[in-house]
Amino acid sequence: MAKQESFLTIAGISLNKDLELPLYKQLYNYLKEGILCGRFSSGFRLPSTRAFANELKLSRSTVLLSIEQLIAEGYLESYVGKGTFVSQHLPDLKVKTFQQKQVSLNTAIKLSNRADAFISSRVYDNSSTPAFRPGIPETNEFPFKIWRRLLNKHWRKPEAKNLFYGSGAGYLPLRQEISNYLKLARGVKCSAEQVIIVNGSQQALQIASYLLADANDQVWIENPGYTGAQAAFKSAMLKMVPIAIDSEGLSVKTAISKAPKAKFAYVSPSHQYPMGVIMSLARRLELLEWARANNSWILEDDYDSEFRFKGQPLAALQGLDQANSVVYIGSFSKVLFPALRLGYVVVPQAMTDAFVKARLHFDRGSPWINQMVLADFIAEGHFARHIRKMRVIYAQRRELLISLLADLLAEFELGSSPAGMHLVLYLPANLNDVVVAKKLKENGIEAFPLSNYSLDDSHKMGLVLGYGAVDEHLIISGVKKMVSLIKEYEI
Amino acid sequence: MAKQESFLTIAGISLNKDLELPLYKQLYNYLKEGILCGRFSSGFRLPSTRAFANELKLSRSTVLLSIEQLIAEGYLESYVGKGTFVSQHLPDLKVKTFQQKQVSLNTAIKLSNRADAFISSRVYDNSSTPAFRPGIPETNEFPFKIWRRLLNKHWRKPEAKNLFYGSGAGYLPLRQEISNYLKLARGVKCSAEQVIIVNGSQQALQIASYLLADANDQVWIENPGYTGAQAAFKSAMLKMVPIAIDSEGLSVKTAISKAPKAKFAYVSPSHQYPMGVIMSLARRLELLEWARANNSWILEDDYDSEFRFKGQPLAALQGLDQANSVVYIGSFSKVLFPALRLGYVVVPQAMTDAFVKARLHFDRGSPWINQMVLADFIAEGHFARHIRKMRVIYAQRRELLISLLADLLAEFELGSSPAGMHLVLYLPANLNDVVVAKKLKENGIEAFPLSNYSLDDSHKMGLVLGYGAVDEHLIISGVKKMVSLIKEYEI
Numbered sequence: 001m002a003k004q005e006s007f008l009t010i011a012g013i014s015l016n017k018d019l020e021l022p023l024y025k026q027l028y029n030y031l032k033e034g035i036l037c038g039r040f041s042s043g044f045r046l047p048s049t050r051a052f053a054n055e056l057k058l059s060r061s062t063v064l065l066s067i068e069q070l071i072a073e074g075y076l077e078s079y080v081g082k083g084t085f086v087s088q089h090l091p092d093l094k095v096k097t098f099q100q101k102q103v104s105l106n107t108a109i110k111l112s113n114r115a116d117a118f119i120s121s122r123v124y125d126n127s128s129t130p131a132f133r134p135g136i137p138e139t140n141e142f143p144f145k146i147w148r149r150l151l152n153k154h155w156r157k158p159e160a161k162n163l164f165y166g167s168g169a170g171y172l173p174l175r176q177e178i179s180n181y182l183k184l185a186r187g188v189k190c191s192a193e194q195v196i197i198v199n200g201s202q203q204a205l206q207i208a209s210y211l212l213a214d215a216n217d218q219v220w221i222e223n224p225g226y227t228g229a230q231a232a233f234k235s236a237m238l239k240m241v242p243i244a245i246d247s248e249g250l251s252v253k254t255a256i257s258k259a260p261k262a263k264f265a266y267v268s269p270s271h272q273y274p275m276g277v278i279m280s281l282a283r284r285l286e287l288l289e290w291a292r293a294n295n296s297w298i299l300e301d302d303y304d305s306e307f308r309f310k311g312q313p314l315a316a317l318q319g320l321d322q323a324n325s326v327v328y329i330g331s332f333s334k335v336l337f338p339a340l341r342l343g344y345v346v347v348p349q350a351m352t353d354a355f356v357k358a359r360l361h362f363d364r365g366s367p368w369i370n371q372m373v374l375a376d377f378i379a380e381g382h383f384a385r386h387i388r389k390m391r392v393i394y395a396q397r398r399e400l401l402i403s404l405l406a407d408l409l410a411e412f413e414l415g416s417s418p419a420g421m422h423l424v425l426y427l428p429a430n431l432n433d434v435v436v437a438k439k440l441k442e443n444g445i446e447a448f449p450l451s452n453y454s455l456d457d458s459h460k461m462g463l464v465l466g467y468g469a470v471d472e473h474l475i476i477s478g479v480k481k482m483v484s485l486i487k488e489y490e491i
Numbered sequence: 492m493a494k495q496e497s498f499l500t501i502a503g504i505s506l507n508k509d510l511e512l513p514l515y516k517q518l519y520n521y522l523k524e525g526i527l528c529g530r531f532s533s534g535f536r537l538p539s540t541r542a543f544a545n546e547l548k549l550s551r552s553t554v555l556l557s558i559e560q561l562i563a564e565g566y567l568e569s570y571v572g573k574g575t576f577v578s579q580h581l582p583d584l585k586v587k588t589f590q591q592k593q594v595s596l597n598t599a600i601k602l603s604n605r606a607d608a609f610i611s612s613r614v615y616d617n618s619s620t621p622a623f624r625p626g627i628p629e630t631n632e633f634p635f636k637i638w639r640r641l642l643n644k645h646w647r648k649p650e651a652k653n654l655f656y657g658s659g660a661g662y663l664p665l666r667q668e669i670s671n672y673l674k675l676a677r678g679v680k681c682s683a684e685q686v687i688i689v690n691g692s693q694q695a696l697q698i699a700s701y702l703l704a705d706a707n708d709q710v711w712i713e714n715p716g717y718t719g720a721q722a723a724f725k726s727a728m729l730k731m732v733p734i735a736i737d738s739e740g741l742s743v744k745t746a747i748s749k750a751p752k753a754k755f756a757y758v759s760p761s762h763q764y765p766m767g768v769i770m771s772l773a774r775r776l777e778l779l780e781w782a783r784a785n786n787s788w789i790l791e792d793d794y795d796s797e798f799r800f801k802g803q804p805l806a807a808l809q810g811l812d813q814a815n816s817v818v819y820i821g822s823f824s825k826v827l828f829p830a831l832r833l834g835y836v837v838v839p840q841a842m843t844d845a846f847v848k849a850r851l852h853f854d855r856g857s858p859w860i861n862q863m864v865l866a867d868f869i870a871e872g873h874f875a876r877h878i879r880k881m882r883v884i885y886a887q888r889r890e891l892l893i894s895l896l897a898d899l900l901a902e903f904e905l906g907s908s909p910a911g912m913h914l915v916l917y918l919p920a921n922l923n924d925v926v927v928a929k930k931l932k933e934n935g936i937e938a939f940p941l942s943n944y945s946l947d948d949s950h951k952m953g954l955v956l957g958y959g960a961v962d963e964h965l966i967i968s969g970v971k972k973m974v975s976l977i978k979e980y981e982i
Contacts, residue, residue: 039680039810044671109815109841110786112705112754118849139654148646155639160960163630163828180535189530199690203854210726214603215706235701235852263603295601319530324600337654339859350600358609361726363694367858368830469651 015056023058024065031066035075035086044086046076114237121234122227122452130446131478134274134422134466139337141389146382150373158369166368168360169352170197170344174375178330178344181378186302187315188328190346196355197366200343201303201331202228207358208327208345209236212297213263220255220265224453226273226301229266238263242455245272249279252286264297264327265290269317270305274424274453274464276417284317292323300328306335306387309395310418324348332374334421334468335387342366342374394421397467397475404479409486421468424450427461431489437463439489445482506547514549515556522557526566526577535577537567605728612725613718613943621937622969625765625913625957630828632880637873641864653859659851660843661688661835662862668869669821669835677796678806679819681837687846688857691834692794692822696720698849699818699836700727703788704754711746711756715944717764717792720757729754733946736763740770743777755788755818756781760808761796765915765944765955767908775808783814791819797826797878800886801909815839823865825912825959826878833857833865885912888958888966895970900977912959915941918952922980928954930980936973 015026034040047055052063067084070076078084111119154162169175175195182188182195198204205228213219215237221229223242233240241259243250250267265287269279279287291298300317308314318328331343347355359365377383401423405414415424425447427433433449440447440463450462467475504521506514525531538546543554558575561567569575602610645653660666666686673679673686689695696719704710706728712720714733724731732750734741741758756778760770770778782789791808799805809819822834838846850856868874892914896905906915916938918924924940931938931954941953958966 034674037680039674041682044674047675109839111702111842111845112708114705115702115845115849118702118852119845121852136655139649139651142654144646144648148643151642151646152639155635155642157635158630160630163633163830164627165824165829183525183530183535184538189528191532199854202852206853211602211606211609214605217603231852235849333656338656338855339654341854341856341858348600351602354602354606354610358606358726361609361612361693361722362697362853363690363832364829365832367832367861370858370861 024062027066028069031070032075040086042086042088046084117235121231130444131470131474132465133446134448134464136466136469137334137337138469143382150376154369154372162368166365168356168365171371171375174371177375177378187319188346189319194346194349194352196345197371198343198345199341199366200333201329204329204343204345205229205232207362208299209233209238211354211358213238217263218259220262222250222267222272223455224274224450224459227453240455244458245275245277248283249277252283252290256290262296264299266299268301268303270302270314271419273303276415278314284320288321291325298326300326302330304334304420307391307394307421308419400472400475401467408483422464422466425463425465429461431461433461433463439485440482443485445478515553518557519560522561523566531577533577533579537575608726612722621935622961622965623956624937625939625955627957627960628825628828629960634873641867645860645863657856657859659847659856662866665862665866668866678810679837680810685837685840685843687836688862689834689836690832690857691824692820693719695820695834695836696723698853699790700724700729702845702849704729708754709750711753713741713758713763714946715765715941715950718944731946735949736766736768739774740768743774743781747781753787755790757790759792759794761793761805762910764794767906769805775811779812782816789817791817793821795825795911798882798885798912799910891963891966892958899974913955913957916954916956920952922952924952924954930976931973934976936969
């Protein structure tokens with residue numbers, strides 16, 4: 001434990017010189033009570049006696065008297081050069097009694113009805129990253145030295161204005177860089193003013209859910225589809241209308257027959273998640289025409305379009321839109337790393353004000369200097385270079401994974417999308433993907449069952465295998481282990 | 492403009508060798524069209540010819556032919572060593588025509604009904620910081636060298652797990668440090684598990700609004716009170732019941748008579764914002780008893796309790812709670828700086844899971860390495876040292892501001908709260924604070940009118956003067972200017 005300066009204020013002590021009880025005894029009582037009721041738990045580091053004395057306007061000897069008595073009685077322990085801590089060996093009984101009382105009171109907890117939607121929908125607290133977990137990029141190749149150089153540049157002596165709240169829309173030079181990138185690399189039509197910085201695509205989905213539709217409004221959603229989007233729509237109390245994915249993507253005709261007046265359609269046309277289908281031009285035009293005619297919106301999630309290994313890059317649906325009906329969502333979580341928590345939306349010009357205001361309500365804005373660093377990172381060309389480098393690495397990993405699976409599980413069908421950071425391995429109908437995934441997880445392999453992405457029972461059985469953060473060694477050992485576990489079921 | 496590596500993918504170009512039109516002409520048409528329709532605007536930097544050739548699988552001479560023709564026709568400009576850019580001098584007519592068409596289509600924009608609450612409520616996009624704007628800390632005194640050292644330590648070679656999403660609850664060692672700090676400095680009863688990291692208090696208010704109450708539920712709110720809270724509650728469709736502040740804080744009796752079954756009460760008991768009143772112990776106990784008996788919640792906003800200049804520090808209301816009914820909100824925006832975008836909530840044990848899940852829905856978590864840096868910053872004692880230092884500086888600024896106002900505006904009443912980073916200057920009833928504030932703003936002084944904080948017409952006239960980021964020189968000149976402007980109205 002690091003040595004620490006004292007805290008500056010000590011609250012909740014009311015010492016009174018006029019009482020009969022001496023001051024040292026009052027302080028002793030306060031600390032003892034705090035320890036017994038669990039407020040100051042084992043290992044808690046006390047401020048220095050000087051800090052106590054300063055803050056409470058006591059003499060240091062008074063403070064020392066209290067502390068020494070508590071040490072003598074075993075409540076505190078003192079280590080030279082480290083400080084004074086609440087003892088590791090407290091009388092267990094009293095502390096436990098207090099904690100039990102706390103817990104019993106908690107049974108009365110009562111949240112809102114809409115809280116249920118947050119609690120029950122599927123959004124992962126994915127702080128660990130075992131083999132084949134989808135959606136995780138390789139970070140070992142990230143140019144940390146360059147990133148650190150840029151951090152140091154911006155933190156050397158930041159201007160005051162860059163330490164305040166900043167614009168809710170984000171750092172303008174970053175928005176400019178993103179706008180330039182999207183125009184060329186993704187065929188998006190936009191000005192920098194239409195680009196709004198968010199904390200990753202989840203925030204974009206959440207804000208758009210509240211802004212574009214009301215509670216109980218219908219929205220189209222690809223099925224199977226991205227669980228993060230499902231979670232956002234559910235918590236915003238929207239009625240999801242699942243639309244099956246075929247070889248051309250979301251079927252607009254089916255969707256219109258199911259919910260002609262939906263408020264928006266959520267699609268990932270460049271590389272459907274998780275099936276990898278590319279939405280055909282005919283479908284794109286149908287979808288745009290429906291949105292235009294119906295005054296509806298399209299939420300385009302372009303989540304990993306940077307990694308395409310064959311053929312020409314595909315332009316975003318947004319670039320085809322003539323009616324300002326597309327809200328385009330992108331993220332740096334996969335092209336850089338998730339912990340950066342930066343993404344963006346491109347909204348029609350007329351929506352910028354509303355989106356920025358909503359963003360201000362949600363959390364006022366993203367950390368400013370991270371945005372400045374990222375703007376430089378893009379402007380200096382490191383962003384493009386990193387993507388190019390990762391594209392080669394992911395292509396190699398993908399090929400390795402495909403060839404291993406073709407060798408070892410030749411009878412199983414593989415999804416064929418030449419893009420992204422994951423593959424779909426279809427299972428024979430007699431293998432339940434949830435059961436298989438559970439078994440794999442118990443053995444350290446976290447492939448996601450295709451069922452998890454589905455909102456009804458129409459789906460095929462399959463496993464979504466992420467290979468982004470899995471190096472070649474781990475791909476080989478992981479596939480072998482996975483195959484032997486799957487074969488146990490097959491027999 | 493920095494020289495830049497080319498982007499790696501170029502989308503939306505469909506080149507076809509089988510067409511009669513030569514390839515160079517197809518590329519020429521694509522670029523020309525992009526420029527004319529405004530997608531590639533003046534100053535837009537093109538990728539290198541090599542990048543074009545690689546990406547499109549063309550020979551470099553084909554690309555050069557297209558580019559050279561566009562340069563010859565004035566669409567592009569080339570600068571040796573810098574690159575090729577879209578011309579600064581484009582035929583205006585065509586570009587404008589296109590933009591007008593875009594704008595006319597935007598008139599059909601249609602957002603949700605609940606979007607109105609986001610758009611119409613008052614939350615500031617406060618990217619500038621003129622004199623006396625409330626809520627802005629001094630950043631010149633921040634120990635950037637230490638912060639940079641910690642950033643460098645954590646960015647040297649980050650572990651992969653620290654670059655992924657991380658736990659939605661936040662970085663555990665940071666939660667531990669905050670828990671230790673709150674126990675001692677604020678009298679809060681909590682374990683590290685109850686501390687959840689958020690992007691500042693606004694996000695805490697927004698999540699709590701959705702989690703603790705449903706649309707149309709009543710909630711008590713201090714009046715006048717914090718506009719950020721008003722904005723959060725309004726956008727979550729809650730029915731705010733404004734409760735007047737008197738010398739003991741929010742009147743619980745009045746509140747019960749107005750809305751006995753409110754879902755929660757929003758209070759700032761340590762230092763009411765903006766009036767500075769301390770909630771009396773009697774009121775605190777009344778409020779807690781109401782919450783317990785009614786199964787309601789208390790949202791305690793402890794927004795700047797660190798800066799108290801006289802008397803003993805006051806413990807948080809949360810520390811008195813025996814019924815687990817308090818959600819406690821704190822922020823680093825004022826004690827460190829707002830652009831960090833980090834704050835925390837302390838929730839009852841039984842609510843942690845729900846709050847973390849809601850947080851995951853909103854934006855999955857706060858940037859991870861910033862949290863690691865902050866945890867070290869606190870553990871090494873820099874946090875406490877910085878607060879101590881700032882407390883002295885703010886106390887001096889406060890005294891200077893009070894003495895100047897006492898000299899120059901002796902007939903005006905001053906709020907007396909010995910804490911925080913702002914003061915309330917009451918105006919005579921014949922001076923409208925909104926009118927005065929507008930006049931001041933036109934002259935570079937951004938004091939907020941007290942009316943802005945009020946939800947009805949019961950308020951006094953006054954100006955909220957922030958002195959956090961205003962140095963002594965600026966306090967002197969600012970007060971002089973302000974006084975002379977106010978005196979113009981008085982005559």
